[in-house]
Amino acid sequence: MAELNIAATKTTPAVHYRPEGPSFRVSGTSVPENTSAFYAPIMAWLHANLADLPEDCTFEFSLPYFNSSSLKAIYLLLLEVKNGVLHGKRFSVVWHIEEGDEFMIEAADTFRELTGMAIELRTGLLESGCGQSAQGQDKAA
Amino acid sequence: MKKNLLDYQGRYGSEVRIQLIELVQCIALYNLGRRSDLKKLVSVALELLDNAQRYNTGSDVDFSWHIAGNELVVRVTNNSTSHDAERLVNAVEEISRMDPAEITEAFRRQMLNEGFGEKGGAGLGMLQIARKVGNTIRVHVEPLDNDVYVCRSEVSAALVPKSQ
Numbered sequence: 061m062a063e064l065n066i067a068a069t070k071t072t073p074a075v076h077y078r079p080e081g082p083s084f085r086v087s088g089t090s091v092p093e094n095t096s097a098f099y100a101p102i103m104a105w106l107h108a109n110l111a112d113l114p115e116d117c118t119f120e121f122s123l124p125y126f127n128s129s130s131l132k133a134i135y136l137l138l139l140e141v142k143n144g145v146l147h148g149k150r151f152s153v154v155w156h157i158e159e160g161d162e163f164m165i166e167a168a169d170t171f172r173e174l175t176g177m178a179i180e181l182r183t184g185l186l187e188s189g190c191g192q193s194a195q196g197q198d199k200a201a
Numbered sequence: 202m203k204k205n206l207l208d209y210q211g212r213y214g215s216e217v218r219i220q221l222i223e224l225v226q227c228i229a230l231y232n233l234g235r236r237s238d239l240k241k242l243v244s245v246a247l248e249l250l251d252n253a254q255r256y257n258t259g260s261d262v263d264f265s266w267h268i269a270g271n272e273l274v275v276r277v278t279n280n281s282t283s284h285d286a287e288r289l290v291n292a293v294e295e296i297s298r299m300d301p302a303e304i305t306e307a308f309r310r311q312m313l314n315e316g317f318g319e320k321g322g323a324g325l326g327m328l329q330i331a332r333k334v335g336n337t338i339r340v341h342v343e344p345l346d347n348d349v350y351v352c353r354s355e356v357s358a359a360l361v362p363k364s365q
Contacts, residue, residue, distance in 0.1 A: 127244075128244075132323040
């Protein structure tokens with residue numbers, strides 16, 4: 061299976077597939093200028109390797125901020141994941157959020173509604189440009 | 202009380218866009234505090250700045266993020282072609298006639314349409330804003346010269362009391 065190892069930039073998330081785990085992980089801010097151009101090779105990798113992924117692979121998304129076109133790109137990724145499930149895989153999806161974050165909770169709800177898939181919410185602090193400051197703000201409050 | 206938080210006028214490109222987004226994230230956190238709708242408010246700036254970069258025909262942008270009373274007002278002005286200016290006006294006028302259920306349904310339809318635009322966008326930005334902070338988008342366009350229009354988009358978001 062071809063490796064998938066894309067490093068994060070200021071506008072695009074890191075995307076990795078790790079055989080140990082096994083997990084497919086998207087993490088970081090996703091605000092590319094051309095969302096289609098960034099996600100197309102990731103979609104192609106997933107489509108080409110879906111059948112070879114371990115049946116218990118976890119798809120994890122940890123995105124502190126993303127734009128609406130990234131929302132659509134992630135939805136298209138999840139449709140591929142669902143395709144694997146429909147072919148007998150036991151894939152799971154984990155959506156990382158910060159506690160009480162309405163924006164991210166509603167995004168997960170949107171994905172559940174549109175794909176019909178179970179999406180586990182996992183709460184914790186996400187790294188963003190203001191992540192450390194957020195901790196400081198907590199202490200100051 | 203009018204509280205100006207950020208006002209930028211100048212050159213615009215990918216690097217400035219991401220720096221403005223990161224600055225807005227921090228400004229929002231420090232001036233509004235931790236609240237459950239914080240990312241919804243930041244997403245208004247994010248979507249308007251996205252559109253400004255995607256359709257800008259000039260090299261500059263005028264961006265402001267300020268609090269007026271109990272409202273957050275985000276305003277972006279950039280140049281565009283007459284075609285894109287017309288599309289913007291039509292899209293916002295269409296959204297302004299929708300009730301919340303119709304906005305949700307329009308958003309759903311646009312999500313299910315698998316295509317992206319030729320500039321890599323998904324046509325969801327204004328619908329997303331209307332879903333997240335209310336149907337308060339205003340646009341004003343005026344011709345500058347030849348095929349160039351000045352487009353100003355403004356969104357007012359009610360600052361409800363902190364729920365977190």
